[in-house]
Amino acid sequence: MDSVVEYSWELFIIAEVLSVVSLLLFCVFRYFYSKPRFSLLFIFFFLLLLVLEALLGFYVYRQTGEFSTFLIVITIFVIYACTFGIGDFIRLDRWMRKKIGSLRGIELLSDKDYEIMEKNSDPKYIAKKYRISSFIHLAVFVIAQSIFWFMGTESISEMGHYLTDFSWLDEGTAEGSPYPNDTLFAIGVIWGIVFIVDFIYSWSYTLFPSKK
Numbered sequence: 001m002d003s004v005v006e007y008s009w010e011l012f013i014i015a016e017v018l019s020v021v022s023l024l025l026f027c028v029f030r031y032f033y034s035k036p037r038f039s040l041l042f043i044f045f046f047l048l049l050l051v052l053e054a055l056l057g058f059y060v061y062r063q064t065g066e067f068s069t070f071l072i073v074i075t076i077f078v079i080y081a082c083t084f085g086i087g088d089f090i091r092l093d094r095w096m097r098k099k100i101g102s103l104r105g106i107e108l109l110s111d112k113d114y115e116i117m118e119k120n121s122d123p124k125y126i127a128k129k130y131r132i133s134s135f136i137h138l139a140v141f142v143i144a145q146s147i148f149w150f151m152g153t154e155s156i157s158e159m160g161h162y163l164t165d166f167s168w169l170d171e172g173t174a175e176g177s178p179y180p181n182d183t184l185f186a187i188g189v190i191w192g193i194v195f196i197v198d199f200i201y202s203w204s205y206t207l208f209p210s211k212k
Contacts (some may be wrong), residue, residue, distance in 0.1 A: 004063075005060050005063050007122065009070060011043040011056060012056065015052060015053050015056075016053075018045075019046050019049045019050070022042040022043075022045045023042070023046060025042045026043055026046070027042075027096060031096055033148070035104070040055040053074055053077065053078060054078050056074065057071050057074035060131070067187075072183075072186075072187060091120075094113055094116070097109050097113070098117075121187070123205070126205050126210075127209055130205045130206070131202065131203070137198060137199070137202075138193060138195075140198065143194075145188060145191075148178070148180070148188050149162070149179070151179075151184070152174070152178045152180035153178050158178070162177070173185065
């Protein structure tokens with residue numbers, strides 16, 4: 001077996017550890033040593049590791065021809081980093097500048113930062129933002145699931161049958177389902193659960209708005 005495939009999990013874990021270290025070094029040089037330009041080197045290193053993880057997943061898939069659990073994990077990490085992870089990192093950066101600036105007795109936030117923070121405390125703005133993200137997730141979910149089902153069915157009418165009768169979920173396997181194999185069946189079902197939870201959570205800000 002190819003050594004890269006054999007030690008794929010170990011390589012992925014090493015890459016993740018290095019990613020965490022690079023983010024910690026970014027914080028140290030950005031917030032404690034006030035070297036924002038130099039700290040960007042660690043962000044570039046983090047992005048390089050992300051690309052290497054994606055290439056590792058692609059290489060393993062080319063060698064094995066299977067969409068294994070390892071590939072599912074890498075796909076989730078890469079997709080998160082390229083989507084929600086960006087927003088989470090920006091919010092973390094702003095929060096770190098606020099806290100560390102307070103501890104050091106200096107101002108690390110700009111007027112625009114305070115404007116964004118004020119906006120993010122507005123329940124109406126938060127509800128709107130989550131509604132938009134829920135519709136984007138819905139569109140991506142429907143497109144991806146449609147592709148999976150087209151791969152596993154022979155006609156639109158057959159897909160319609162599965163949409164009206166979900167008894168195939170009780171079997172727990174791809175056989176008798178609209179999915180072409182067990183891997184995509186697992187991805188589709190898990191993603192479906194995540195989508196439902198995320199959609200309910202996103203719309204809870206609209207249905208049950210919080211106080212400012």
